Amino acid sequence: MxxxxxxxxxxxxxxxxxxxxxxxxxxxxxxxxxxxxxxxxxxxxxxxxxxxxxxxxxxxxxxxxxxxxxxxxxxxxxxxxxxxxxxxxxxxxxxxxxxxxxxxxxxxxxxxxxxxxxxxxxxxxxxxxxxxxxxxxxxxxxxxxxxxxxxxxxxxxxxxxxxxxxxxxxxxxxxxxxxxxxxxxxxxxxxxxxxxxxxxxxxxxxxxxxxxxxxxxxxxxxxxxxxxxxxxxxxGWHKLLKQFFRNGRQAAYANRYYPQWVIETPSKHGAFVLRRPLWQRILRYPLRLLSALATGHWVWLISQIFYGAGSLFFWITNIRRSHINQG
Known part of the structure; x- marks a missing residue:
């Protein structure tokens, strides 16, 4: 045709x-x-x-x-x-x-x-x-x-x-x-x-x-x-940061309920470590912020801050919901 x-x-x-x-x-x-x-x-x-x-x-x-x-x-x-x-x-x-x-x-x-x-x-x-x-x-x-x-x-x-x-x-x-x-x-x-x-x-x-x-x-x-x-x-900033906040919240949801499916996502080709424990990923977060700050990658820095805020929002609301259910 x-x-x-x-x-x-x-x-x-x-x-x-x-x-x-x-x-x-x-x-x-x-x-x-x-x-x-x-x-x-x-x-x-x-x-x-x-x-x-x-x-x-x-x-x-x-x-x-x-x-x-x-x-x-x-x-x-x-x-x-x-x-x-x-x-x-x-x-x-x-x-x-x-x-x-x-x-x-x-x-x-x-x-x-x-x-x-x-x-x-x-x-x-x-x-x-x-x-x-x-x-x-x-x-x-x-x-x-x-x-x-x-x-x-x-x-x-x-x-x-x-x-x-x-x-x-x-x-x-x-x-x-x-x-x-x-x-x-x-x-x-x-x-x-x-x-x-x-x-x-x-x-x-x-x-x-x-x-x-x-x-x-x-x-x-x-x-x-x-x-x-x-x-x-x-x-634009508004839509980008809204997306990263949502991604952070959804990532926290996956970590909470489906940790077996949380897999690393490398930015380079080739072999990579498939999974890392949660504590390593938590410690890695501030290092990423410092790296973005040092290199002047402001879009990446601010996006990561909103990603972390979305994750924190999920954990706080999840804890509050648990306390309400227990009460």
Missing amino acids: EKNKRLQDLEVSFKSASWQPVADVERPFVRYPNKEASSGKVWRHSSDDGDINLSVVIPTSDAHRGGYLLKLLSQIGCQDLSGFELIVVRGDSRQGRAINTGAALAQGIYLLTLDDDTSLPNPETFSKLIAIMEAHPKIGIAGGNNVIPSDASTFVRRAMREIPRRSWTPVKEITDSDLAEHPCMIMRTAEFKSIGGENELIPRGLDPYLRQAFRDAGFRIVLVPGVIYHHLPPD
Whole structure:
């Protein structure tokens, strides 16, 4: 199908989308399901009438994301790959459940996840990722390289340079790395299901959990040369600090209720220590603040302060709730 026709069909289909309740989709392969009722909806669109080789899954809160999703759909319509389907899951508060819903409906051999604010500047992204997976059966997850776009604002540019894992120099060869992430990564659908899919119980830490599940099954996690995407932090202090406060609160929740799934997230490629005890991570926190202060990384410093505040907020409210229940 010609790109212009595919793009037109995709835009028309999305504007007139018929959304199916997430609750109607069974997910029998999920190892850690969240059984709370979901108010989410799901929409599926096939790019053409041929065999489907790739299923693209996008979880989103509102099917808009300030215009980012519509831009992403346009970029998807321009991909040089034929034979793929698009599955958008809207309004599910659990990202893991949303992705599992998409995987349950997926008909493709490969499963590609994108965030609703991901940007794909290269029309060869899908075909390059599939080519890597077809040539290397021991690769379980292959991700792209998140780089700073040329039109990024001064604030976004600084945030992506200072905050670990927000951007990196693109790899020149297939590289084992923990930096493959949901904003742009591909898996085999059957293998994704065989390891139990996404963890639906944890509100934060989906990426490290899934990567480790694939490693435990004997697969490699890699970054791919020539695959670029843009996934930006919020453009402004208010939204960025709100995000870090929320992340800190959710991380504390995971430490409190699911410590077995708290996994390190290194900012460099290669092997790393999988887990560190809580006391080490607590002691590491002020050292990170001092390092950010010494290097003049003010965005990272203030973001970490709000992350710590979110974590502290959770522990204080948790202790108060325990005292109330005991009283």
